[in-house]
Amino acid sequence: MYAMLDPSRFTVFVTGATSGFGEAICRRFAAAGARIVACGRRADRLETLKAELGDRCHAFALDVRDAKAVHAAVAALPAPFDEIDVCVANAGLALGLEPAHQxxxxxxxxxIETNCLGLAATVHAVLPGMVARGRGHVVTLGSIAGDHPYPGGNVYGATKAFVRLLAQNLRADLAGTGVRATNIEPGLAETEFSLVRFRGDAERAGGLYRGADPITAEDVAETVFWSTTMPxxxxxxxxxxxxxxQGFGPTVVKRRG
Structure with a gap:
């Protein structure tokens, strides 16, 4: 029998840890005894999270769009947070829902800079250490938008298609190294995501979820936790x-007249 992995032995690096999926993922792993490296752009929220999680959390402000800063931050991690077992490349966003021409x-x-370049910098920074140690797990946060287009999804969907293909190509490169890669692709999930997308319009953001029983951040955190603790x-x-x-609709056909 193969044994489930013990999360209390993990060091978990999470980007975008100041809200939503990232914050919930930090809490889920911390509850299981893991060490947490939490980073994001909002220092005040990171301070609050660190105060909640205690000494097993190392937190610092980081904008993943700055690739040099990402690499420097990973290289400078202090012991015992310097050997990353699980990297959750979660930082990302959607902006706007206008058609492409508007x-x-x-x-x-x-x-593009956050969802593609920032995620790529994160993955690139952590992989050498994982491969050298012969263990590790890279989790990328994609979206069903990376497979299923919808009006107004345009570049956001394209960035998530990039995430999906990068994760699959990592599997091609990492076979035999002991390092795993997983892409988690949520559908309708209620976090600050839509508030950001709709530029702070809380009424519009709330209307998207009303009556839909959407996925929660904790649901996604549990999915990440399960996938990384499998044998x-x-x-x-x-x-x-x-x-x-949530389900799928028919292909849209616009007719004349």
Missing amino acids: ADFDEWQQM AHLNIVRMEIMPTS
Whole structure:
């Protein structure tokens, strides 16, 4: 029999730890006894999280769009937080829901820089150490938008397709190293995600979830926790999760007249 991995032995590095999925993931692993490395852009929220989780949490401000800062931060991690067992590349965002021809290009650029370049920098920074130690797990946060297009998804969906293919290509490169890679692909989930997407419009953001029983941040945290504690010989490559209320619609056909 293969044994489940013991999360109390993990050091878990989480980007985007100041809200939503990232914050819930930190709490879930901390509750199981893991050491947590939490980073994000909002220092005040990180201080609150560290105060909650205690000495087994190392927290610092980091914008993943700064690739040099990401690499420097990983290289400078103090013991006993310096040997990362699980990296959750969670930092990401959606901005706007306008059709492509009406979208703000600055928002497209921010999504690409955060969701693609920032995630790539995170993965690139942690992988050498994992491979050298012969163990580790990279978890990327994708979206069903990386597979299923919808009106207004345009560049956001494209960034999540990048995340999905990067995770799959990691599996091609990492086979035999002892390092695993998993892409978690949530559907409708209620966090600050839509509040950011709709530029602080709480009424519009709330309307998206009303009556839908959406996925929670804790649901996603539990999914990440399960996939990383499975026995070391098993790799959950990708997992698409949606609320029971969500499904797929027909292909849109616009007709003349």
